Amino acid sequence: MSSGDGRTGSVPDAASVANLTDRSGRFGLRLAMWYTALFIGSAFAVVLITYLLTSSSLAQRDHEIIQSKLGEYATVYAQGGLRALAATVDAEQRTSRERVFVRVLDGGSEAVLLSNAEGWDPSALEVGTTALLDGAIIQVGKSTEARSDILRRFRASLGLITLSIILIALTGGWVLTQSAIQPIRRLSSAVRHIIATGRTDERVSPGADDDAINELTLLFNAMLDRIEGLVQGMRGALDNVSHDLRTPLTRLRGNSELALAAEPDLERYREALADSIEETDRVLVMLNALMDISEAESGVMPLKREPFDLNEAADRAIELYREVADTKELVLKSGVRRPAPVLADRVRIEQAAANLIDNAVKYTPAGGSVVVDVETLDGRAILRVRDTGQGIAASELPRIWERLFRGDRSRTTRGLGLGLSLVKAIIEAHGGSVNADSEPGKGSVFTLSLPQQA
Amino acid sequence: MHALIIEDDTAIAEFIARGLREAGFAVDVAADGNEGLEAALTGEPDVAIVDLMLPGRDGLSVIDELRRKGRSTPVLILSARRSVDDRVRGLQAGGDDYLTKPFAFAELLARVQALVRRATRTPEATTLTVGDLVLDLLSRKVTRAGQPIELRPREFALLEYLMRNAGKVVSKTMILSHVWEYNFDPQTNIVDVLVSRLRDRIDRPFERKLLQTVRGVGYVIG
Numbered sequence: 311m312s313s314g315d316g317r318t319g320s321v322p323d324a325a326s327v328a329n330l331t332d333r334s335g336r337f338g339l340r341l342a343m344w345y346t347a348l349f350i351g352s353a354f355a356v357v358l359i360t361y362l363l364t365s366s367s368l369a370q371r372d373h374e375i376i377q378s379k380l381g382e383y384a385t386v387y388a389q390g391g392l393r394a395l396a397a398t399v400d401a402e403q404r405t406s407r408e409r410v411f412v413r414v415l416d417g418g419s420e421a422v423l424l425s426n427a428e429g430w431d432p433s434a435l436e437v438g439t440t441a442l443l444d445g446a447i448i449q450v451g452k453s454t455e456a457r458s459d460i461l462r463r464f465r466a467s468l469g470l471i472t473l474s475i476i477l478i479a480l481t482g483g484w485v486l487t488q489s490a491i492q493p494i495r496r497l498s499s500a501v502r503h504i505i506a507t508g509r510t511d512e513r514v515s516p517g518a519d520d521d522a523i524n525e526l527t528l529l530f531n532a533m534l535d536r537i538e539g540l541v542q543g544m545r546g547a548l549d550n551v552s553h554d555l556r557t558p559l560t561r562l563r564g565n566s567e568l569a570l571a572a573e574p575d576l577e578r579y580r581e582a583l584a585d586s587i588e589e590t591d592r593v594l595v596m597l598n599a600l601m602d603i604s605e606a607e608s609g610v611m612p613l614k615r616e617p618f619d620l621n622e623a624a625d626r627a628i629e630l631y632r633e634v635a636d637t638k639e640l641v642l643k644s645g646v647r648r649p650a651p652v653l654a655d656r657v658r659i660e661q662a663a664a665n666l667i668d669n670a671v672k673y674t675p676a677g678g679s680v681v682v683d684v685e686t687l688d689g690r691a692i693l694r695v696r697d698t699g700q701g702i703a704a705s706e707l708p709r710i711w712e713r714l715f716r717g718d719r720s721r722t723t724r725g726l727g728l729g730l731s732l733v734k735a736i737i738e739a740h741g742g743s744v745n746a747d748s749e750p751g752k753g754s755v756f757t758l759s760l761p762q763q764a
Numbered sequence: 765m766h767a768l769i770i771e772d773d774t775a776i777a778e779f780i781a782r783g784l785r786e787a788g789f790a791v792d793v794a795a796d797g798n799e800g801l802e803a804a805l806t807g808e809p810d811v812a813i814v815d816l817m818l819p820g821r822d823g824l825s826v827i828d829e830l831r832r833k834g835r836s837t838p839v840l841i842l843s844a845r846r847s848v849d850d851r852v853r854g855l856q857a858g859g860d861d862y863l864t865k866p867f868a869f870a871e872l873l874a875r876v877q878a879l880v881r882r883a884t885r886t887p888e889a890t891t892l893t894v895g896d897l898v899l900d901l902l903s904r905k906v907t908r909a910g911q912p913i914e915l916r917p918r919e920f921a922l923l924e925y926l927m928r929n930a931g932k933v934v935s936k937t938m939i940l941s942h943v944w945e946y947n948f949d950p951q952t953n954i955v956d957v958l959v960s961r962l963r964d965r966i967d968r969p970f971e972r973k974l975l976q977t978v979r980g981v982g983y984v985i986g
Contacts, residue, residue, distance in 0.1 A: 587980030
């Protein structure tokens with residue numbers, strides 16, 4: 311606040327801004343790596359399972375073929391002996407596309423029939439064996455070459471598929487994370503810009519989707535709104551304070567200067583000093599009022615909310631002005647009174663009520679009356695101050711709540727011109743509203759309305 | 765009576781010291797927290813006036829340390845902050861009273877004297893007397909030169925407050941908070957109005973005027 315560059319709020323130094331480098335890229339990379347690893351991992355699992363299933367079902371098929379051949383040959387052998395078997399095998403070898411190796415061993419393990427002897431290599435064959443009735447053994451072998459060939463091709467295409475899956479995963483991961491961190495990027499670059507420039511009036515444009523990031527963006531904007539409100543409130547208060555303190559300070563200074571410049575005169579000095587103290591007190595009252603107004607307007611006024619009835623605040627405020635009203639020969643009294651429970655800061659509401667009564671008493675001539683009503687209307691707790699004063703011109707009515715506005719009628723009356731602004735600020739800080747109606751020459755009605763306590 | 769002022773602003777310390785000396789106090793001044801704590805522990809003052817923002821050691825910590833060492837010296841806190849939180853924090857740290865800058869010296873004096881009085885437990889009087897003006901706290905009757913004076917409750921409260929502080933100037937703020945229990949600044953000077961009403965009752969019919977206005981400061985009876 312002390313910086314003279316016209317900006318409010320402290321701007322971080324270069325070092326701390328430098329620390330705020332873009333970390334969303336690193337975050338995106340991590341996200342992409344996780345995504346890719348998961349994608350590739352599951353793709354591998356699928357490929358591996360497919361391969362194993364295919365390979366085992368191929369083996370199963372070979373096994374079944376061998377078993378069925380064995381059964382067939384055993385039947386032929388049982389019916390027609392070795393000769394019939396040899397004929398059958400021979401015939402099949404010629405017609406069948408899939409060559410099968412057959413060997414029959416007699417009881418002494420001598421090969422008595424062998425087809426395709428040149429290809430009989432047990433290591434490259436899947437072999438099934440069954441015993442025949444006469445003690446001989448028949449063996450059927452099938453080459454695994456075809457199977458290995460299929461599996462080899464299958465492996466090759468699986469490799470290609472896996473490669474393209476990895477490519478898709480990497481590209482997809484990159485695209486996906488880029489689009490996921492895009493709003494975060496926007497948000498952080500806006501924040502970085504605001505930090506660097508101190509401009510709190512910038513906003514991040516929210517995306518179209520109703521997602522968590524968008525919510526964050528909206529929340530961030532709402533936070534900026536609030537900060538900006540605070541900053542403007544403070545700035546306004548500072549402007550007002552510096553502007554409005556100049557007048558009393560000028561009086562204060564002029565007063566002392568005149569006294570010092572004059573011939574030494576004790577009585578005159580005493581007068582000047584007393585004037586100075588009174589002027590200082592006025593400055594203090596004004597400073598307090600300005601601070602209260604800014605605090606209430608910017609939403610930082612601490613409100614100690616408690617349940618109470620507006621009637622109590624009205625009665626206390628009437629009591630405060632009882633003697634003043636008597637002295638001015640005014641009637642100050644309660645009018646309509648109905649329960650009006652509120653949840654509010656008692657002291658502040660009393661202050662608001664007191665200021666309204668103060669205002670009414672000040673501008674109501676002798677013989678007039680100031681009446682305070684309290685009631686509840688449509689869920690709103692209402693406090694109304696009616697006077698029979700000189701009223702306010704319609705042209706001035708909208709401006710009476712402004713800070714330091716002093717209408718024609720009040721030029722000659724002592725006051726700071728802050729009372730009604732404070733009322734408005736306090737009531738609005740409570741979520742309430744204020745209103746003034748007036749008929750010049752007849753009187754005015756000032757109304758506060760607060761949410762009724764549920 | 766011995767008062768210790770712990771305040772780093774020499775002009776403020778100076779005017780408080782001069783005022784208290786004129787009121788009959790022996791006064792010591794310390795300009796930083798550590799020096800002040802030392803003086804409070806060794807000098808055993810009857811009352812200490814402690815500013816919150818101090819070099820060396822802040823006011824709250826001075827009070828805290830004083831209490832930790834078992835000293836019950838009454839402490840009046842001075843602060844430039846007027847928020848309720850600061851007041852509460854000050855009193856929680858062991859301060860006995862709290863005064864916000866800027867203040868009227870009359871108010872500071874009244875508070876310091878009240879603290880000393882509380883600490884030495886002067887018995888309560890049941891009647892207050894100033895010259896020929898007598899206020900009976902029990903029957904709530906007021907007489908001047910034997911003649912009964914009718915007062916409204918608020919006027920009675922004001923007179924009682926002035927008479928309890930007879931001979932001392934009380935400020936408008938003090939009156940506002942004691943007579944109405946209000947702690948904000950009303951726009952109109954309701955205190956002036958009440959004082960002038962009281963003056964009509966107790967002084968107007970009599971030759972000698974008891975209630976005086978000290979311009980710029982407040983009022984005094986005596």
